[in-house]
C-alpha cells in the first residue's frame with residue numbers, strides 16, 4: 207500500500223500552518239486575555255475578590271501558554287482532571303514516539319499542525335477550568351453571540367424564504383431537488399463565517415447569501431450534490447425502516463448554525479429525513495464552534511425574534527427538539543486531536559452511533575482536515591482513499607477551503623486555480639460538496655457513483 211503523505215505542520219516557513227501558529231493563534235490568545243480583562247468587574251460582582259483572583263490566575267496561565275507557543279517550547283502534558291486529560295497525554299506520548307533521533311521534543315513549529323492547534327484550544331480550556339469560580343466561563347461566547355446578532359438580517363431573510371416554501375405535496379421532484387441544492391449551498395457559504403480564520407475579528411453574514419448563490423457557483427470546486435440528492439431521495443423511497451436519519455457534524459455558531467438548522471428543518475418538513483442528529487463540541491473550540499449552550503441559545507434567540515417568520519422557525523425548532531426529531535450529541539471525541547480514521551479505535555461508541563445514519567454531513571474546514579488526517583495528499587487523490595478507511599455511513603463534507611489541503615480534484619484543476627488565485631486554498635472563497643457514497647455492501651446502492659477522480 208502506498209505510504210501516506212506527511213502531516214501539515216508549521217515547519218515550512220510561509221505555509222498557512224506556519225502563519226497560523228506564528229500569527230493567528232497568538233492573536234486569538236491575546237483576544238481571550240482581553241476578554242477576561244473586560245469581564246473583571248462582572249467576575250467581581252458575581253464572585254467578589256475570589257472572582258478577581260480567578261481572572262488573574264486564568265490570565266497568567268494563558269500568558270504562559272502564549273509564551274510557550276511564541277518561543278516554540280515543548281508541548282507539555284495537561285494537568286487538569288478532565289475525563290479526556292489522559293487521552294490527550296497519551297496522544298502527546300504517541301507524538302513523541304513518532305519522532306526520530308535528533309528531532310527534539312513535540313513542539314509548536316515542528317509537530318503536526320492539527321495536534322498543536324487542537325492542543326492550544328484544549329489548553330485554553332484548562333486555564334479556565336483551573337480558575338474556579340469562573341471555570342464555566344466561555345471565553346468565545348461574546349464573539350459567537352455577536353456574529354449571530356450582526357447576521358440578523360440574513361437570518362431573517364433565510365427564515366422568510368423557508369417559511370414561504372410551498373408544501374411538499376405541491377412541489378415536483380425537480381423543484382424539491384432545486385430547493386435542496388439551494389439550502390445546501392447556503393449551508394456551505396455559511397461556513398465562511400469563521401472566527402478562528404479571522405483571528406476572532408467579526409466575520410458575520412451582513413448580506414443576504416441567497417441573492418449571491420448564482421454568483422458563487424463558479425467557486426464550488428467539487429460538486430457531488432447530485433449524488434447527495436440521489437441518496438437522500440433514495441433513502442426516503444427505499445428505507446428498510448421508517449426512520450431516515452441524517453447526522454450533521456456541526457461547525458460554527460452564529461449564522462452558519464442557523465443555515466444548518468434551516469437545512470435540517472427542510473429535510474424534515476419535506477420528508478427527506480425523519481430525524482436529524484446534531485454533533486457539537488463539549489468545550490469552547492476554535493473560537494466559533496458550537497457548544498450545547500450555543501445550540502440552545504440560538505434556537506431561543508430565533509424563537510424570540512420580532513420578525514414573524516424567524517420566530518415561527520424558532521418555535522418549530524424548539525418543538526423538533528422537544529418531540530425528539532432533533533437530537534443533540536456532544537461526544538468528547540470531537541475535541542480531541544485525532545483524525546477521524548482513528549474513531550473506531552478511540553471512540554467506538556461514536557462510530558457505532560454514526561453508523562445508524564443514512565447520511566453524515568461534516569461541516570467546515572477543521573472537520574475536513576480531520577477526515578483527511580491533515581495530510582499533504584496530492585490534489586487528485588481520491589476522496590475515499592484519503593479517508594483512510596473512515597466510512598461509518600455515506601458521508602459528505604460541506605466545507606469552504608481554509609487550509610492547504612484538498613483532494614479529489616481533476617488533473618490540472620489545482621494548477622489552474624493556483625495560477626488564477628494563489629490563495630485559493632486558504633481564504634474561504636472556494637467551497638466543496640465532497641461525497642463518499644454507500645459502500646457496495648450498503649443497503650442503498652445508489653445509481654450515481656461519486657467521481658473518485
Ligand SMILES: O=P(O)(O)OC[C@@]1(O)O[C@H](CO)[C@@H](O)[C@@H]1O
Pocket residue numbers: 226230397400401402403457458492569570571572573575606607608609
Ligand atoms: O472548521 P472551520 O471553522 O471551517 O475552520 C477552522 C479553521 O479556520 O481554523 C484553522 C485556522 O486557524 C483552519 O484550519 C480552519 O480553517
Ligand SMILES: [Mn+2]
Pocket residue numbers: 400402457458492494495570572
Ligand atoms: Mn469552526
